[in-house]
Amino acid sequence: MSDYDLYYWPVPFRGQFVRAVLAHAGRTWTEVDPAAVAALMDGPVAQMPVPFMGPPLLIDRKAQIAVAQMPAVVLYLGETLGLLPATAALRALTMKIVSDANDVIDELTIDGGRQMWTAKRWRNFVPRLRKWMSFWEETGRRHGVTADAGFLLGGEEPGIADVVTAILWSTMADRLPLIGVMLEEAAPMTATLSRRISELPPLSKLAAKARQDYGGAYCGGQIEASLREVLKV
Numbered sequence: 001m002s003d004y005d006l007y008y009w010p011v012p013f014r015g016q017f018v019r020a021v022l023a024h025a026g027r028t029w030t031e032v033d034p035a036a037v038a039a040l041m042d043g044p045v046a047q048m049p050v051p052f053m054g055p056p057l058l059i060d061r062k063a064q065i066a067v068a069q070m071p072a073v074v075l076y077l078g079e080t081l082g083l084l085p086a087t088a089a090l091r092a093l094t095m096k097i098v099s100d101a102n103d104v105i106d107e108l109t110i111d112g113g114r115q116m117w118t119a120k121r122w123r124n125f126v127p128r129l130r131k132w133m134s135f136w137e138e139t140g141r142r143h144g145v146t147a148d149a150g151f152l153l154g155g156e157e158p159g160i161a162d163v164v165t166a167i168l169w170s171t172m173a174d175r176l177p178l179i180g181v182m183l184e185e186a187a188p189m190t191a192t193l194s195r196r197i198s199e200l201p202p203l204s205k206l207a208a209k210a211r212q213d214y215g216g217a218y219c220g221g222q223i224e225a226s227l228r229e230v231l232k233v
């Protein structure tokens, strides 16, 4: 029996952050059937393990705890698996990075497809996406990241901030290569940091599994189609 049940869709997108933290920590989880995810999400709130609007939702089987909202799930895993930094300041900064990553993917999908991308909307968004990228570059610079060494918040080993960074940018660059080109230009140290962390064995195994299970999909649905249309990929 695995350690956790993960309620998410068969795409990388937001669920991949949770999968990556679990993989990084060497934990096992079961992916719940998407029909069961939809049934739970659309069912009575009184029957939800925790009230939630949309997945990811994680159930810790042993502790019988359910958590939704991606940053809260990552915080729960970080706390219970001892993966967070030692100081309050770095713990807060870790959750700031996780929240930034969640904001970036919300913006990239116009809040999960509230509107579709048009060429004009995309043109207006590009400077903002580059600004987001520069936040990672600047954070790394302040903590001693160089072209080929270091971790986003300093220290001697990769932490949750690095895992989340790698999943955010490597998944996006892999599935939407033009954004990868933009990252190399706007935030080259972040691009190499993301590659270095993604090459850690548990994360490279996870990426291979994602490729096998979800093909080239990123977030899925019409919003992915409209994103590919403006990026012409």
Ligand SMILES: N[C@@H](CCC(=O)N[C@@H](CS)C(=O)NCC(=O)O)C(=O)O
Pocket: 013, 014, 015, 053, 054, 055, 056, 068, 069, 070, 071, 102, 112
């Ligand atoms: N703020 C939530 C967003 C959750 C969310 O939007 N989940 C998407 C998938 S990435 C979903 O399926 N939402 C369905 C809905 O909101 O109706 C989080 O960070 O977990």
